Amino acid sequence: MLLLENVSKSYVEPDGSPLHILRVPRFEVAASEQMVLVGRSGCGKSTLLHIISGITRADSGSVKVNGLDICRLSEVGRDRFRAKNLGYVFQTFNLLPAFTALENVMLGMTFARGMKDRARAVQLLERVGLAHRQQHKPAAMSVGEQQRVAVARALANRPKLLLADEPTANIDPANQDMIVELIRETCREEEVALVMVTHSKEVADQFERQDRLEEINEVAKAPAS
Amino acid sequence: MNLFTIAWRSVKQRGVASLLTTLSMALGVMLVVTVLAIYGVVAESFRNNSSLGYNMIVGAKGGKLQLTLNTVYYLSQPVENIPYDFYLEFLSADERAAEYTAALAPPADAKDKGRYADYVDFAIPVCLGDYFGRFRVVGTKPEMLELVFDLESKETFEFADGRNFHHHSKEHGYFEAVAGSVVAREMGLKVGDMIAPSHGAADGDVHAQKFCLVGILKNTGTPYDRALFVNMEGFYLMDDHAKPMAEEAEMSSDQSPPGGAQTVDDVAIEDDAPVPAATEEHAPHRPLPVEQREVTALLVRTSNPLVAPGLQNTINEGSQAQAVSPVMEIFKLFEIFVSPIQSVLLAITGLVCLVSGVSILVSIYNSMNDRKHEIAVMRALGASRVTVMTIILLESTLLSLGGGVLGWFIGHGMIALASPAIEDRTGVEMGFFAMAPPINVLELLTESPIINISVSPELLLVPALVLLAILVGIWPAMSAYKTDVARSLGS
Numbered sequence A: 001m002l003l004l005e006n007v008s009k010s011y012v013e014p015d016g017s018p019l020h021i022l023r024v025p026r027f028e029v030a031a032s033e034q035m036v037l038v039g040r041s042g043c044g045k046s047t048l049l050h051i052i053s054g055i056t057r058a059d060s061g062s063v064k065v066n067g068l069d070i071c072r073l074s075e076v077g078r079d080r081f082r083a084k085n086l087g088y089v090f091q092t093f094n095l096l097p098a099f100t101a102l103e104n105v106m107l108g109m110t111f112a113r114g115m116k117d118r119a120r121a122v123q124l125l126e127r128v129g130l131a132h133r134q135q136h137k138p139a140a141m142s143v144g145e146q147q148r149v150a151v152a153r154a155l156a157n158r159p160k161l162l163l164a165d166e167p168t169a170n171i172d173p174a175n176q177d178m179i180v181e182l183i184r185e186t187c188r189e190e191e192v193a194l195v196m197v198t199h200s201k202e203v204a205d206q207f208e209r210q211d212r213l214e215e216i217n218e219v220a221k222a223p224a225s
Numbered sequence B: 001m002n003l004f005t006i007a008w009r010s011v012k013q014r015g016v017a018s019l020l021t022t023l024s025m026a027l028g029v030m031l032v033v034t035v036l037a038i039y040g041v042v043a044e045s046f047r048n049n050s051s052l053g054y055n056m057i058v059g060a061k062g063g064k065l066q067l068t069l070n071t072v073y074y075l076s077q078p079v080e081n082i083p084y085d086f087y088l089e090f091l092s093a094d095e096r097a098a099e100y101t102a103a104l105a106p107p108a109d110a111k112d113k114g115r116y117a118d119y120v121d122f123a124i125p126v127c128l129g130d131y132f133g134r135f136r137v138v139g140t141k142p143e144m145l146e147l148v149f150d151l152e153s154k155e156t157f158e159f160a161d162g163r164n165f166h167h168h169s170k171e172h173g174y175f176e177a178v179a180g181s182v183v184a185r186e187m188g189l190k191v192g193d194m195i196a197p198s199h200g201a202a203d204g205d206v207h208a209q210k211f212c213l214v215g216i217l218k219n220t221g222t223p224y225d226r227a228l229f230v231n232m233e234g235f236y237l238m239d240d241h242a243k244p245m246a247e248e249a250e251m252s253s254d255q256s257p258p259g260g261a262q263t264v265d266d267v268a269i270e271d272d273a274p275v276p277a278a279t280e281e282h283a284p285h286r287p288l289p290v291e292q293r294e295v296t297a298l299l300v301r302t303s304n305p306l307v308a309p310g311l312q313n314t315i316n317e318g319s320q321a322q323a324v325s326p327v328m329e330i331f332k333l334f335e336i337f338v339s340p341i342q343s344v345l346l347a348i349t350g351l352v353c354l355v356s357g358v359s360i361l362v363s364i365y366n367s368m369n370d371r372k373h374e375i376a377v378m379r380a381l382g383a384s385r386v387t388v389m390t391i392i393l394l395e396s397t398l399l400s401l402g403g404g405v406l407g408w409f410i411g412h413g414m415i416a417l418a419s420p421a422i423e424d425r426t427g428v429e430m431g432f433f434a435m436a437p438p439i440n441v442l443e444l445l446t447e448s449p450i451i452n453i454s455v456s457p458e459l460l461l462v463p464a465l466v467l468l469a470i471l472v473g474i475w476p477a478m479s480a481y482k483t484d485v486a487r488s489l490g491s
């Protein structure tokens, strides 16, 4: 379903020298597969997710989602692709403060230019246990609740792949498991593949497949280079 | 949800800042609307009054504009007078002879028709200089109020109450008056009231001579509403209204001796003393002799518009009087005076709008730092660069147009409130939804446009405000466009 081949990414440092972040010969995720990415801070996990989602363009290589190489798409094409095919959950501040929970869920539908399926948005909020908080704005919700809204939003457009970048890092351990469980369950129900980045060993241990980015990423393997 | 809703939400989210920028824009637009309305009223009242019932004004030599302002609008400082004889030159043989019966010494040609008689339909004399309250007193003939005062719409005077004054009536002699609608309302006049004009200025000496109000005109929306019309014959009989005797004596001495049947009873005028009979209700007044009469102006309609320039030249070449075309003078006044003021006011109010535009820029720009992350989230959800840029532009447009609409309503509300007063003074009706009169848009671009696209300048506010919004919104919008999503997501 997701296949990265020979993806590399580097930034140019202020002094002009190249800063290599990623060199990934191969990274694959099957349909409906759930896996977790671990690795020390700064090893390029977020960058990898940005490349998969098309937010950042790889310098070289291919990123195929269901056979479509998003690296060949224009930026607008990647935006549209992202809206339709990917769900994204970030560490914090997922939600737009000016909108209610329900509106935040529907925001993704707006950008996908598809049908605005209010019933589905309501249903997803019910699924994440926030039926009673539809009309609340983010400021009136706990971080955990906000993350649950973010999960609902990430699934709104029936994506094929959900990217979660440390979704539980700001959540107390008691709620952490609940959120991870919620993400995994809903992904299973919706048949969505899941790539989750986490720092927490507890969280990582719940997944059958755990990839260390240092092992996938040749740059991180040899930090001296 | 659409982009518009998203923009509206972030505007609302910024609460006070948005409100303040909206209010400042509202203030600017309100000023623009008010200036346009004032201009509209002025233009409209000028236009209303340029289709007068006459096409020439004859008066003393001097300022043409002043003569026009005096005669058409009853405004400005009073002007000099011209001799009554000059008026008589516009009359037919019969009329002229009749007038000369009230002369101390009729000239030899008194029975001939006037020099200009052939060229004119009518000439109505008016005597200005007296006031009633703040209003001008217009000494004239009854024909004045039989005038078709607006040739375009063929409007004639109608009486709300009473009748026109008569040349001479049994009850009131020469002392009848008719009030314009505003005069009657403001001074609380009703038919039958006795009125004493004051001399020379609004706070001048009050004449002892009283006129009886016999009629009140319906509102015409013209300066006539602000005038008190009195019988010219009575006007002449008031103190200080006869021509000083020095000239008169000179004139009469080389013509025929004063006295006999031709002399007036109340010759007290001659020694500048008050008319003794004035206090008596119906004193046996006799008309003032022609030699002692003067008129301020003649309202002339030429028998044919084509003869007007020739007649005007002939009169202007003489030494006694000048003739002006009121429509031309009004037009010139408008061009020289009113239009530039309007431009300056519009420029100033336009600047106010521009400043409000800058305040929108500041408001949105200030919010951009906090919103980098929000924009990044939207981008991550699949919004394109153009989409987030559009949202920002929509925000500035909302603030600008929102302020504009608010300002429009406040402006028009104020105009509607001021409307009765405006109507009183100018006769121009201004409803709440009355837009500034249309102008040809292309005239703003070229001197002589080929096609005519006439819209109210108020409608131009809409594209102007959108343009301003884009102008001030483009900077923050570009910053939204350029947001580095990957980096902003992390922060």
Ligand SMILES: Nc1ncnc2c1ncn2[C@@H]1O[C@H](COP(=O)(O)OP(=O)(O)O)[C@@H](O)[C@H]1O
Residues within 6 Å of the ligand: A011, A012, A019, A021, A039, A040, A041, A042, A043, A044, A045, A046, A047, A048, B486, B487
């Ligand atoms: N736009 C950028 N310019 C330069 N360096 C960057 C940029 N974005 C990320 N980096 C660098 O790339 C490395 C990987 O970052 P990131 O993917 O966020 O790491 P992780 O998510 O694994 O902690 C970091 O060292 C970071 O400083």
Ligand SMILES: [Mg+2]
Residues within 6 Å of the ligand: A045, A046, A047, A165
């Ligand atoms: Mg990271």
